[in-house]
Amino acid sequence: MYFGLNVDTDSLVYLMLANSFLHRKFPNVVTIAEEVSGMPALCRPVEEGGQGFDYRLAMAAPDLWIKLLKHFSDEDWDISNLVFTLENRRYAEKHIAYAESHDQALVGDKTIAFWLMDKEMYDFMSDTSPLTPIIERGIALHK
Structure with a gap:
């Protein structure tokens, strides 16, 4: 899925080049990846074979909050699933967790x-x- 003939290599190389350029030209820049596939090395430096983003958006969290509020009473929240979703991250990969997404507004939620x-x-x-x-x-x- 992440490696092989199905990967859009040109796009990955573009992201690597863009992040490499941005970080060299503007040392204080912060780049954030919005993606849901779980692509490995997305937030690893280009020098390590990654795409060079600084952070990944933790995009499962907003959907989980809406699901909990829409479909469950407070007493029925699955706390272990909530903790799993909030902590399900690669070791040493920085991420940004948030409660609400613009995607929810786009679909009229x-x-x-x-x-x-x-x-x-x-x-x-x-x-x-x-x-x-x-x-x-x-x-x-x-x-």
Whole structure:
């Protein structure tokens, strides 16, 4: 899958060249890979045979949060799966984990704040209104 005739070698060489150039020309630059295949060596230096990115986006996390909020009550969250998803990374590979993805907005999904608090945000987010259990939970989890 990652090596052999099915790999777009020209694209990999382009990424290696681009990252090599950027890091030499602009030593403080940070490059971030957005990819979901798990391509090995994506965040290893070009000198080591990698593609030279500094970070990989941990793209499974946003989908997991939405899945948990949409389909499970708090008591039914599979904490071991949550921990596995958040820690499922290659050794020494830097990554950026995030809770919300622009991809979810593109397909018309709600934001995490709306999954947590929905319509109560319109009436119960003021200092002058009572704090409801839904708003209290939503704010606590959104932090």
